[in-house]
Amino acid sequence: MFSEGSLLRNRSFLFVWVAGLCVMLGFSMFFLSVSWFIVDVLKQQAVLGIVLMSMSIPRVIMMIYGGVLADKVRKSLIMFVTNLMQVGIMVALIILFLNGWLNMTSLIVIALIFGFLDAFFFPAVSSMIPIIVREDQLQRANSLFQGSTELMFIIGPLIAGILLTIGDFTLTFSASAFLIFLSAVFVFPPLINDPKPDRTEDQQSALKDLKVGLRYVRQSQIHRTGTLSIVIVNLFLLGPILISFPILVEALGGTPFELSLFEGGLSVGTFLASILIVIWNVQKQRGKLVFTSLLISFVLFIMFSQFETLPVLVLLAGLTGFVGMFVYLPTVTMVQEKTDKDKLGRVMSLITLAASGFEPIAFGLISILVAMDLPIQTVLALSGVFGLLLSFLLVWKSKGFRQLD
Known part of the structure; x- marks a missing residue:
């Protein structure tokens, strides 16, 4: 093994x-x-x-x-x-x-x-x-x-x-x-033959286990900053861009085929980024890579909010997904490397929650703003600018994370 x-x-x-x-x-x-x-x-x-x-x-x-x-x-x-x-x-x-x-x-x-x-x-x-x-x-x-x-x-x-x-x-x-x-x-x-967890803490309640995991993440800068990076990307970028696809296609007079191009473009971007990371296998200056990718992804997202041409929007969606994966994957790997094996489940559940749990919140917020007759491009631009400002704040406050390999 x-x-x-x-x-x-x-x-x-x-x-x-x-x-x-x-x-x-x-x-x-x-x-x-x-x-x-x-x-x-x-x-x-x-x-x-x-x-x-x-x-x-x-x-x-x-x-x-x-x-x-x-x-x-x-x-x-x-x-x-x-x-x-x-x-x-x-x-x-x-x-x-x-x-x-x-x-x-x-x-x-x-x-x-x-x-x-x-x-x-x-x-x-x-x-x-x-x-x-x-x-x-x-x-x-x-x-x-x-x-x-x-x-x-x-x-x-x-x-x-x-x-x-x-x-x-x-x-x-x-x-x-x-x-x-x-x-x-x-x-x-x-078939997997993975080890059985140490059962010395089995008598501890699930609530106490959860508190241990939350405290563990809160006290470690790499866990805390990594989790916040993923939250910002999902709440202000991925959630809004996903819900915007059908709204944009309808507003621009597109068809279901154009909608599939949007979704496919985003998926192709994230897939190609993952393959590049497999080949590259980056091990140095990963903290700086995560922060640089975080800022660039929001710049691309703000550009996405300003165009009304379908081919350009599909291309920008793919580029945004591509760069966004350089936030997510190195962060996950660094967190896994720095986590005690007996706490991996709790820590990774928090990371997974940060990666997927905030998208429904974004869906709801974007839906409310669109229902208030705000143009979808305006809503996306506001989300992108706010996410970019929070990203700058996170970079400024997390010098230790920037220096991580």
């Missing part, structure tokens, strides 16, 4: 990596299928946001406890059980569809359960990687995992679209369930 060979000869990492690819591909196909079912079959476009929120809210609420559990229970076991439970939910979804019982109520319940299970899966997998790879391979491992899973969010919707063209929702739901089942197979604990 810790041989001196190539990262791709690390059997445990390969199994976790393939499991991540399968589950992300399955999820992306599932999300598109459910969205299209709501819009095309149920004809309830306005309720689509409620389903998406039903998936994100329990994920955000339970994410911290998922990290606590990842420090107390074998990580591969958490991933295995979570995947099997998701397969069970998918089977129930297929049965409901085949019998004509699939409606908004059942979809909201399914979304709630999926979000709940996600809160346990992702802290487990993100805290697993530092345990099964050597420290000098950690940057490449994180980049390879993140970049390839981003690619699944490009491929998945395309596959789902093809399957819906040649078949019906039974085919796409079944394919999603099969991929998630494959993920469970690859993370079967005896």
